[in-house]
Amino acid sequence: MTGRFDFSVTATSSKARRGVISTPRGQIRTPAFMPVGTAATVKAMMPDSVAATGADILLGNTYHLMLRPTAERIDRLGGLHRFMNWDKPILTDSGGFQVMSLADLRKLTEEGVTFRSHVDGSRHMLTPERSMEIQRLLGSDIVMCFDECPALPADRDRIAESMRLSMRWAARSREAFGDRPGHALFGIMQGGLERDLREESAEALKAIGFEGYAVGGLAVGEGQEAMFTCLDYAPDFLPADKPRYLMGVGKPDDIVGAVKRGIDMMDCVLPSRSGRTGQAFTRRGVVNIKNARHQDDPRPLDEHCTCPACTGYSRAYLHHVFRAKEIISSMLLTWHNLHYFQELMQDMRDAIEGDDFAGFEARFHAGRAEGDIEPL
Amino acid sequence: MTGRFDFSVTATSSKARRGVISTPRGQIRTPAFMPVGTAATVKAMMPDSVAATGADILLGNTYHLMLRPTAERIDRLGGLHRFMNWDKPILTDSGGFQVMSLADLRKLTEEGVTFRSHVDGSRHMLTPERSMEIQRLLGSDIVMCFDECPALPADRDRIAESMRLSMRWAARSREAFGDRPGHALFGIMQGGLERDLREESAEALKAIGFEGYAVGGLAVGEGQEAMFTCLDYAPDFLPADKPRYLMGVGKPDDIVGAVKRGIDMMDCVLPSRSGRTGQAFTRRGVVNIKNARHQDDPRPLDEHCTCPACTGYSRAYLHHVFRAKEIISSMLLTWHNLHYFQELMQDMRDAIEGDDFAGFEARFHAGRAEGDIEPL
Numbered sequence: 196m197t198g199r200f201d202f203s204v205t206a207t208s209s210k211a212r213r214g215v216i217s218t219p220r221g222q223i224r225t226p227a228f229m230p231v232g233t234a235a236t237v238k239a240m241m242p243d244s245v246a247a248t249g250a251d252i253l254l255g256n257t258y259h260l261m262l263r264p265t266a267e268r269i270d271r272l273g274g275l276h277r278f279m280n281w282d283k284p285i286l287t288d289s290g291g292f293q294v295m296s297l298a299d300l301r302k303l304t305e306e307g308v309t310f311r312s313h314v315d316g317s318r319h320m321l322t323p324e325r326s327m328e329i330q331r332l333l334g335s336d337i338v339m340c341f342d343e344c345p346a347l348p349a350d351r352d353r354i355a356e357s358m359r360l361s362m363r364w365a366a367r368s369r370e371a372f373g374d375r376p377g378h379a380l381f382g383i384m385q386g387g388l389e390r391d392l393r394e395e396s397a398e399a400l401k402a403i404g405f406e407g408y409a410v411g412g413l414a415v416g417e418g419q420e421a422m423f424t425c426l427d428y429a430p431d432f433l434p435a436d437k438p439r440y441l442m443g444v445g446k447p448d449d450i451v452g453a454v455k456r457g458i459d460m461m462d463c464v465l466p467s468r469s470g471r472t473g474q475a476f477t478r479r480g481v482v483n484i485k486n487a488r489h490q491d492d493p494r495p496l497d498e499h500c501t502c503p504a505c506t507g508y509s510r511a512y513l514h515h516v517f518r519a520k521e522i523i524s525s526m527l528l529t530w531h532n533l534h535y536f537q538e539l540m541q542d543m544r545d546a547i548e549g550d551d552f553a554g555f556e557a558r559f560h561a562g563r564a565e566g567d568i569e570p571l
Numbered sequence: 572m573t574g575r576f577d578f579s580v581t582a583t584s585s586k587a588r589r590g591v592i593s594t595p596r597g598q599i600r601t602p603a604f605m606p607v608g609t610a611a612t613v614k615a616m617m618p619d620s621v622a623a624t625g626a627d628i629l630l631g632n633t634y635h636l637m638l639r640p641t642a643e644r645i646d647r648l649g650g651l652h653r654f655m656n657w658d659k660p661i662l663t664d665s666g667g668f669q670v671m672s673l674a675d676l677r678k679l680t681e682e683g684v685t686f687r688s689h690v691d692g693s694r695h696m697l698t699p700e701r702s703m704e705i706q707r708l709l710g711s712d713i714v715m716c717f718d719e720c721p722a723l724p725a726d727r728d729r730i731a732e733s734m735r736l737s738m739r740w741a742a743r744s745r746e747a748f749g750d751r752p753g754h755a756l757f758g759i760m761q762g763g764l765e766r767d768l769r770e771e772s773a774e775a776l777k778a779i780g781f782e783g784y785a786v787g788g789l790a791v792g793e794g795q796e797a798m799f800t801c802l803d804y805a806p807d808f809l810p811a812d813k814p815r816y817l818m819g820v821g822k823p824d825d826i827v828g829a830v831k832r833g834i835d836m837m838d839c840v841l842p843s844r845s846g847r848t849g850q851a852f853t854r855r856g857v858v859n860i861k862n863a864r865h866q867d868d869p870r871p872l873d874e875h876c877t878c879p880a881c882t883g884y885s886r887a888y889l890h891h892v893f894r895a896k897e898i899i900s901s902m903l904l905t906w907h908n909l910h911y912f913q914e915l916m917q918d919m920r921d922a923i924e925g926d927d928f929a930g931f932e933a934r935f936h937a938g939r940a941e942g943d944i945e946p947l
Contacts, residue, residue, distance in 0.1 A: 235891065239898040241879065264866065264891040272869055272887050280883040490640065493648055503617070507656040511648050515611065515640040522615040522901055 200336075200379040200406055202438045208552035210430075210457040213544050216407075216438055218336050219377040220276070220284045223251040225438060226454045226547075228540045229286060229462040230533055234259045235269075235279040238467050239525040240533070242281045248502070248530065249537030252337075253281055254462040257290035257329050258297065261319070262312045266332035274334030286337035286462070288442070289326045289368075289383075291361075292411075295343065303343065305360070323367035335378070337407065340368040342383045344412040347421075354387035354412075361385045361411075362399040369403050379406035381440060384433065387412055388425050397432035408433040409440040410458070419449060426456040447476060447539055451559055454543050455552060466536045470529030473517045475504075477535065478562045482510070484528065489514040502534035503527065576712075576755040576782050578814045584928035586806075586833040589920050592783075592814055594712050595753040596652070596660045599627040601814060602830045602923075604916045605662060605838035606909055610635045611645075611655040614843050615901040616909070618657045624878070624906065625913030628713075629657055630838040633666035633705050634673065637695070638688045642708035650710030662713035662838070664818070665702045665744075665759075668787075671719065679719065681736070699743035711754070713783065716744040718759045720788040723797075730763035730788075737761045737787075738775040745779050755782035757816060760809065763788055764801050773808035783814040786834070790819045795828070802832040823852060823915055827935055830919050831928060842912045846905030849893045851880075853911065854938050858886070860904065865890040878910035879903065 198219040206213040216223040230237045230245055233256045237245050255275055269278050276282055298310035307322030326341035342361040345353050365382050372380045382400035386392030410429050413422045430439050440460040441453050450461055475482040477497040492510040504527035516524040546555030574595040582589040592599040606613045606621055609632045613621050631651055645654050652658055674686035683698030702717035718737040721729050741758050748756045758776035762768030786805055789798045806815050816836040817829050826837055851858040853873040868886040880903035892900040922931030
């Protein structure tokens with residue numbers, strides 16, 4: 196592979212941005228939604244099906260992969276792209292968030308985090324340097340700084356202390372990342388819902404310099420209103436010529452609200468996890484397929500949707516296979532949900548190109564919760 | 572749909588037969604292996620992927636479908652083909668075998684079988700007439716007579732009594748089936764391992780007259796040698812101009828031995844069930860993917876196989892996703908196994924056309940259990 200990492204904004208509509216991230220592994224149309232492939236698979240999907248939904252990039256989880264099958268093993272096998280049969284770009288998180296939420300017996304110091312694996316109880320340590328090494332071994336195209344953040348609500352002192360530790364780790368991450376043409380390192384802004392701490396964090400990151408910037412520490416319990424209030428100002432602290440990534444978001448209306456506020460990239464397990472638990476996203480709201488009212492319904496989930504679940508199957512079938520715990524239920528509903536999320540992104544990209552994001556937003560909200568569908 | 576049910580033998584090699592079954596929903600190349608789609612899905616597979624493996628026909632299970640979602644519901648929704656998005660032929664069993672092996676509190680009388688559902692405890696009755704009605708509601712292309720059979724070993728009196736009951740039920744099934752152009756009713760020969768009872772059963776079925784004939788009551792505990800001994804004579808009792816179906820078989824070498832003895836159709840859950848439990852069939856034998864020796868192996872399951880699991884993934888990846896209980900493990904291994912079984916059928920069809928079944932059989936057995944693969 197040749198080429199370099201690059202980003203350009205090609206259109207705007209108020210604060211919403213349409214752009215393209217170029218990488219040696221292909222282009223990423225922004226605003227972009229990244230499906231999550233935690234353990235080297237987007238659950239219940241073949242990689243070519245994920246690509247068929249319109250995904251330009253996947254997210255992989257450093258924490259899970261370092262424990263099983265291990266980064267060293269993936270490296271020996273030719274890297275994560277080859278391992279999981281996905282040749283488009285991959286972004287990996289740093290492991291910082293998940294080690295604090297999933298691992299056992301974790302201990303946080305200036306150096307990093309020691310913990311026990313939730314899989315087999317083995318001892319591990321994650322530091323900025325080790326996180327960079329793991330993400331390099333995986334072959335990640337977009338590498339995230341190793342960071343730490345408290346769940347919200349949290350008191351201001353805890354948020355400030357955590358943010359400043361993450362900024363010191365960001366500097367160590369930049370140093371450890373080194374010079375890797377074609378690969379990008381993203382800094383992660385912290386500071387909770389404290390405007391001055393967000394600004395302090397952004398200044399610290401800009402002084403180090405990154406190929407992109409994430410808004411971290413949101414979607415951790417603060418609620419949509421508080422998140423949007425933070426997004427009303429936080430993205431503006433970041434360089435306009437670099438991609439802005441909102442981590443772990445979200446529901447469709449979270450995504451629309453984030454793009455409206457200048458976010459370029461997002462990721463969330465919601466479409467795949469909901470697919471496995473029988474929730475389907477449609478432009479009219481969420482369909483809970485396990486509900487008995489679907490058992491005789493010959494209609495598709497969404498008559499306008501072109502995904503395989505909607506073109507090939509009735510709600511009655513999807514209800515049946517969900518109730519019978521058949522694997523095809525997860526396969527079809529996950530495909531539908533990923534298709535819906537990618538179509539939502541395409542609709543937003545089109546609206547921004549036409550400088551009509553406000554019109555898109557009005558249509559998006561007007562279409563919800565009609566008829567017999569549960570509101571989102 | 573127009574057209575009628577027809578069968579012709581186009582080539583033979585000793586007793587092995589190459590043929591074509593024509594139905595309004597398409598042709599079935601014989602010898603044919605039918606994947607099992609118990610609850611209106613071949614587990615872990617999309618229907619177009621099942622077709623891509625080379626399957627011309629699926630099997631559906633009357634017992635499961637009558638309980639959930641019910642035959643009446645499937646009929647209201649347009650039939651089983653439309654319900655499960657499979658437009659090629661479907662064969663349904665009669666429910667007789669599975670009600671005796673899966674249902675609770677079953678009671679057998681001359682009239683039929685009463686039982687309680689293993690799903691929700693509800694009471695049901697299956698008779699020849701009700702089985703024909705259910706299979707008609709499902710829209711089955713090949714309908715099986717309602718029958719009953721004992722597990723082997725069983726004493727001769729039990730086998731004889733059961734066979735004669737099944738023959739009376741076969742006459743009632745033929746009567747209840749009625750005149751349905753384009754659809755076929757198959758009789759089922761019983762008689763265990765008793766040659767004279769097999770002959771008596773075949774004579775009874777021929778006197779009634781069917782579009783095809785199954786060899787029932789095998790693969791129920793008697794072992795391969797006893798099964799082959801029975802197959803050395805039993806198919807010869809059946810009309811040469813009608814398809815012969817061996818129910819519930821089997822492992823690859825069972826299939827090869829059955830085709831050698833004049834069988835035209837088979838079905839088994841083995842390729843799909845084994846896929847979910849981490850066993851992959853290859854021309855060299857069975858690979859148990861959960862074995863730790865695969866964890867660093869960059870090779871595909873079978874370097875000659877063209878299925879997605881073999882062209883896209885290493886054994887190390889398949890080992891990882893199996894251990895991590897990822898759904899894609901079942902998807903890839905099931906696809907591989909169905910591909911292997913269909914390729915085996917194609918190889919046999921080619922060998923019969925070239926009148927070299929003996930050569931095929933020698934190559935088949937010579938290729939097994941080499942290298943690091945467990946013997947089958």
